[in-house]
Amino acid sequence: MSAPDWLVQIAGILVALAAAPLFMGWVNKCRAWLQNRSAPSLLLPYRAIRKLFHKDAVIARNASPLFRLAPYIVFGSMLTAAAVVPALGTRLPFTRAADAIALVGLFAVARMFLSLAAMDIGTAFGTLGARREMMIGFLAEPALLMVIFVASLISATTALPAISDHIATQEFAIYPSLAFTGVAFVLVLLAENARIPVDNPATHLELTMIHEAMLLEYSARHLALMEWAAALKLLNYACIGFALFIPWGVATTHTPLALGVAVLALAAKLVLAGVGLAVIETISAKLRVFRVPEFLAVAFLFAVLGLLVHLLLGA
Amino acid sequence: MTYAFASPLSWLLALLTLWGVIGLAGLLRPGNIAFVARTLFPLGALCGLAIAAIAAFSIGAPTEQAVLAIGLPDLPFHMRRDALASVFLFLLGAASAGVSIFSAGYFRSGEGAPAGLLCLLYHLFLASMGFVLLADDAYSFMVAWETMAVSSYFLVTTQHRIPDIRRAGFIYLLIAHVGAISILLSFGVMQGGSWRFTFDAMRGAELSPAWAAIAFLLALFGFGAKAGLTPLHVWLPEAHPAAPSPVSALMSGVMLKTAVYGILRVTFDLLGQPQWTWGLVPLVLGLFTALYGVVFAAAQTDMKRLLAYSSIENIGIMFTALGLSIVFLGVGMSAVAALALIALLYHALNHAFMKSLLFLGTGAVLHATGERNLGRLGGLIHRMPWVAWLTLVGALAIAGLPPLNGFVSEWLLLQAFLFAHQVPKTFVNMLLPLGAAMLVLAAALAGYVMVKFYGVIFLGQPRESALRNAHDAGVRERIGLAWLALGCVLLGLLPNQVIAHLQIVTRQLGFASLPISDAPWWLLEPLAEREASYAPLVFLAAILLIVVLTTYGVRLFYHERVRQADPWDCGFGRLDSRMQDTAEGFGQPIRRLFQPFFFMRRELPGPRDAKPRYSIEIGDRIWRGLYEPLGGLVQRIANSVAWLQQGRISAYLLYSFITLVVLLALML
Numbered sequence: 002m003s004a005p006d007w008l009v010q011i012a013g014i015l016v017a018l019a020a021a022p023l024f025m026g027w028v029n030k031c032r033a034w035l036q037n038r039s040a041p042s043l044l045l046p047y048r049a050i051r052k053l054f055h056k057d058a059v060i061a062r063n064a065s066p067l068f069r070l071a072p073y074i075v076f077g078s079m080l081t082a083a084a085v086v087p088a089l090g091t092r093l094p095f096t097r098a099a100d101a102i103a104l105v106g107l108f109a110v111a112r113m114f115l116s117l118a119a120m121d122i123g124t125a126f127g128t129l130g131a132r133r134e135m136m137i138g139f140l141a142e143p144a145l146l147m148v149i150f151v152a153s154l155i156s157a158t159t160a161l162p163a164i165s166d167h168i169a170t171q172e173f174a175i176y177p178s179l180a181f182t183g184v185a186f187v188l189v190l191l192a193e194n195a196r197i198p199v200d201n202p203a204t205h206l207e208l209t210m211i212h213e214a215m216l217l218e219y220s221a222r223h224l225a226l227m228e229w230a231a232a233l234k235l236l237n238y239a240c241i242g243f244a245l246f247i248p249w250g251v252a253t254t255h256t257p258l259a260l261g262v263a264v265l266a267l268a269a270k271l272v273l274a275g276v277g278l279a280v281i282e283t284i285s286a287k288l289r290v291f292r293v294p295e296f297l298a299v300a301f302l303f304a305v306l307g308l309l310v311h312l313l314l315g316a
Numbered sequence: 317m318t319y320a321f322a323s324p325l326s327w328l329l330a331l332l333t334l335w336g337v338i339g340l341a342g343l344l345r346p347g348n349i350a351f352v353a354r355t356l357f358p359l360g361a362l363c364g365l366a367i368a369a370i371a372a373f374s375i376g377a378p379t380e381q382a383v384l385a386i387g388l389p390d391l392p393f394h395m396r397r398d399a400l401a402s403v404f405l406f407l408l409g410a411a412s413a414g415v416s417i418f419s420a421g422y423f424r425s426g427e428g429a430p431a432g433l434l435c436l437l438y439h440l441f442l443a444s445m446g447f448v449l450l451a452d453d454a455y456s457f458m459v460a461w462e463t464m465a466v467s468s469y470f471l472v473t474t475q476h477r478i479p480d481i482r483r484a485g486f487i488y489l490l491i492a493h494v495g496a497i498s499i500l501l502s503f504g505v506m507q508g509g510s511w512r513f514t515f516d517a518m519r520g521a522e523l524s525p526a527w528a529a530i531a532f533l534l535a536l537f538g539f540g541a542k543a544g545l546t547p548l549h550v551w552l553p554e555a556h557p558a559a560p561s562p563v564s565a566l567m568s569g570v571m572l573k574t575a576v577y578g579i580l581r582v583t584f585d586l587l588g589q590p591q592w593t594w595g596l597v598p599l600v601l602g603l604f605t606a607l608y609g610v611v612f613a614a615a616q617t618d619m620k621r622l623l624a625y626s627s628i629e630n631i632g633i634m635f636t637a638l639g640l641s642i643v644f645l646g647v648g649m650s651a652v653a654a655l656a657l658i659a660l661l662y663h664a665l666n667h668a669f670m671k672s673l674l675f676l677g678t679g680a681v682l683h684a685t686g687e688r689n690l691g692r693l694g695g696l697i698h699r700m701p702w703v704a705w706l707t708l709v710g711a712l713a714i715a716g717l718p719p720l721n722g723f724v725s726e727w728l729l730l731q732a733f734l735f736a737h738q739v740p741k742t743f744v745n746m747l748l749p750l751g752a753a754m755l756v757l758a759a760a761l762a763g764y765v766m767v768k769f770y771g772v773i774f775l776g777q778p779r780e781s782a783l784r785n786a787h788d789a790g791v792r793e794r795i796g797l798a799w800l801a802l803g804c805v806l807l808g809l810l811p812n813q814v815i816a817h818l819q820i821v822t823r824q825l826g827f828a829s830l831p832i833s834d835a836p837w838w839l840l841e842p843l844a845e846r847e848a849s850y851a852p853l854v855f856l857a858a859i860l861l862i863v864v865l866t867t868y869g870v871r872l873f874y875h876e877r878v879r880q881a882d883p884w885d886c887g888f889g890r891l892d893s894r895m896q897d898t899a900e901g902f903g904q905p906i907r908r909l910f911q912p913f914f915f916m917r918r919e920l921p922g923p924r925d926a927k928p929r930y931s932i933e934i935g936d937r938i939w940r941g942l943y944e945p946l947g948g949l950v951q952r953i954a955n956s957v958a959w960l961q962q963g964r965i966s967a968y969l970l971y972s973f974i975t976l977v978v979l980l981a982l983m984l
Binding site for chain 1: 694695697698708712715716717718723727730731734737745746749750752753754756757759760761763764766767768770771772775776777839845846847848849850851854855858859860861862863866867870873874875876877878879880881882883884885886891893895896897901902904905906908909
């Protein structure tokens with residue numbers, strides 16, 4: 002690996018770090034527009050994070066060191082995932098550190114620490130959130146694996162950069178199997194990122210919270226890191242989706258031109274993805290918790306359909 | 317036959333014998349805890365370490381055989397050490413070293429059987445497991461196998477004055493013997509008419525495909541009973557909570573693996589050429605076992621029962637890998653079959669470390685609090701930081717999180733599953749990927765189980781006031797836990813080095829080599845052309861680096877002021893420990909989602925109850941649907957022939973006379 006590769010890698014990490022709150026802000030803005038509310042500033046997530054870093058951390062008396070360690074680990078694993086996902090270029094030093102399955106494992110690390118931290122204070126809300134989060138996690142993972150399976154059948158690898166390369170460099174063709182799995186992936190993305198219809202990121206209504214319930218006891222810098230990590234997770238999922246389904250524009254060499262194109266392509270995709278996410282969140286209603294398994298079963302079925310279409314029709 | 321004294325096999329035999337001697341030494345002063353626990357158990361741990369070291373270094377050494385002049389006349393014990401045996405001997409030695417050093421601090425006076433007797437049974441148990449792995453004829457195998465079963469039975473029933481424990485021991489012994497009969501029959505089929513019961517004769521025997529399949533199924537039944545394959549799993553959740561924690565650790569961590577070793581020995585070595593259709597049986601049973609085990613684990617309220625069900629899940633994963641390996645081997649995809657088998661061996665090693673660690677963790681908690689019920693624990697991370705943090709390693713590892721060890725074997729198995737669509741059998745190639753989804757479901761559920769296990773025991777508020785006096789584990793216990801945790805970390809961080817050793821086994825069994833790429837030592841890339849890679853060290857380094865940088869960054873740019881306060885809890889206030897989820901509460905989503913698995917009896921309070929009561933009882937449908945009718949049938953048959961038993965000597969003399977007459981009539 003040469004020096005420019007590392008530069009691009011570090012630049013990519015910094016871009017992800019900076020773009021994550023912005024993407025969150027963009028989704029919120031689109032949602033507000035669609036719902037006829039006056040939209041918050043795009044920069045609001047940054048201001049919120051900055052404000053939180055300035056505040057004094059208030060920590061429950063019976064918190065254990067695990068509680069204070071968890072935000073850093075959650076943030077660390079999300080940032081590591083951001084380094085691994087081929088968002089800008091496919092030939093970066095870090096992309097070989099994990100294939101798609103290992104990436105799912107990295108997300109599981111964050112989820113597990115988040116859930117453990119939520120149980121640490123011993124509040125009813127925390128354990129409730131942890132239990133629901135783990136439930137959604139284990140239901141979503143099989144569907145996500147089937148998505149990866151189909152993509153890996155088409156490109157004979159589970160390495161994300163290789164999958165992107167394969168699809169991007171091929172003659173343009175529409176794979177019906179990828180269409181099915183694309184739907185499945187979007188459903189998994191909604192569930193894993195605590196979006197409507199599975200969870201409502203804006204709610205603090207006690208009995209419907211999942212993700213927010215786990216963060217209730219966090220404040221100040223710890224909360225800031227958790228929020229930032231959540232934004233990074235959404236960005237990572239979006240970028241995994243781009244790598245699997247619409248990889249066009251990703252830099253395969255590290256010339257300034259290719260990188261410029263890659264940045265623009267990523268920005269365009271994120272803008273569109275934000276609009277799409279806002280539309281989904283506006284037109285659907287939140288599901289009851291025990292309807293979520295059905296929701297994720299649909300995702301799983303779509304992925305299996307994609308698999309069967311690929312195996313039976315070779316498409 | 318002569319053998320050089322310096323050969324690894326002779327050293328291993330000597331060390332196994334030494335285990336027996338250490339055990340016998342316990343009888344010298346059976347009541348003296350200081351002598352037995354402080355001297356003999358650490359010696360046993362050293363012996364285990366030596367076995368592990370010799371086994372690890374001799375994996376690549378050529379296969380050796382020896383004939384011991386003990387046993388019956390004309391039936392000497394044949395011993396053989398090859399790469400497969402070495403891997404499992406390493407597992408036995410390394411895991412038992414941690415358990416033994418923990419036991420040195422664990423066993424105290426006044427707990428059931430005298431310490432010296434425990435010491436004898438414990439070391440006999442260890443040595444017999446070693447002889448199972450080295451045995452090279454059916455006779456010595458069965459002797460070692462039965463010694464293992466009987467010694468572990470006595471260990472399970474250490475506290476034999478409690479009726480439930482006697483019952484648990486009985487179920488264990490019963491299923492162990494049903495399994496042993498099946499194994500014996502399997503050996504009987506495999507000798508193939510030569511009536512020679514050495515494994516060498518079995519390797520050479522020419523069996524028709526039907527007889528080979530029968531031998532395989534008998535072995536699967538027999539070893540499956542020992543391993544806890546559904547529906548033969550019922551003894552695990554009974555025996556594990558009954559046994560002292562170090563014994564549970566050994567049984568779950570090591571003894572179950574001897575059954576895995578047995579089925580591998582029979583399938584890939586003694587029978588040689590398995591048909592691909594055989595693989596479907598362990599594959600389907602394994603997947604079902606994995607899901608069944610983990611779903612029940614999620615619903616448990618007793619921490620050791622929870623871990624026992626989790627062991628059932630892991631055995632399911634191993635048998636899934638076995639089935640997959642047989643299918644791939646049968647259709648000629650030898651390299652992928654090797655990958656699946658390596659995943660199996662890797663998982664066996666991983667499970668030995670992480671499950672022993674978790675069982676020892678529960679042992680420390682049990683000692684500190686006297687409580688096994690999750691509903692009466694909580695908040696122990698404050699009182700027992702050593703145990704809590706070391707157990708966390710095991711919990712994260714068994715949940716299959718990178719960069720720890722559980723993830724590596726599951727990753728390898730999934731990589732093997734990704735080739736399933738290439739199996740040239742229609743429908744099978746479409747159904748196999750669904751097996752991968754089921755495996756992932758089980759693995760993800762294991763995460764749920766571990767959050768419950770760890771969160772309810774160590775996090776939150778103590779659910780009983782007595783827990784505030786809990787004390788941390790002693791030095792020896794900490795060393796034992798730390799050793800096993802270290803194993804979990806190292807097995808996770810150095811996958812290439814482990815796989816290089818495991819590959820010796822698959823090559824010796826006749827599998828093709830993996831096309832490992834020339835990737836750097838820290839990057840795992842088992843199949844070069846697929847580019848799928850995983851670098852645990854990079855994961856660990858990156859996460860640690862970011863944690864450190866963020867901590868210092870926050871300190872540098874902002875501040876690190878912290879204010880302690882009461883928990884916020886949405887402003888409700890008056891939080892008490894009973895508001896946390898109980899173990900039942902945490903299992904509720906699972907009970908609801910997997911309702912058909914459970915037999916459930918619930919008692920819900922009515923609206924006008926003055927003293928509302930809520931209780932829930934969860935049963936195993938297999939126990940009610942299979943074992944109870946079977947037990948009833950046996951009982952009825954026994955009753956219907958009971959009239960034979962007259963209790964008068966004249967009647968028995970008459971029976972003997974009739975038997976003699978019948979036999980004479982048959983002979984003439």
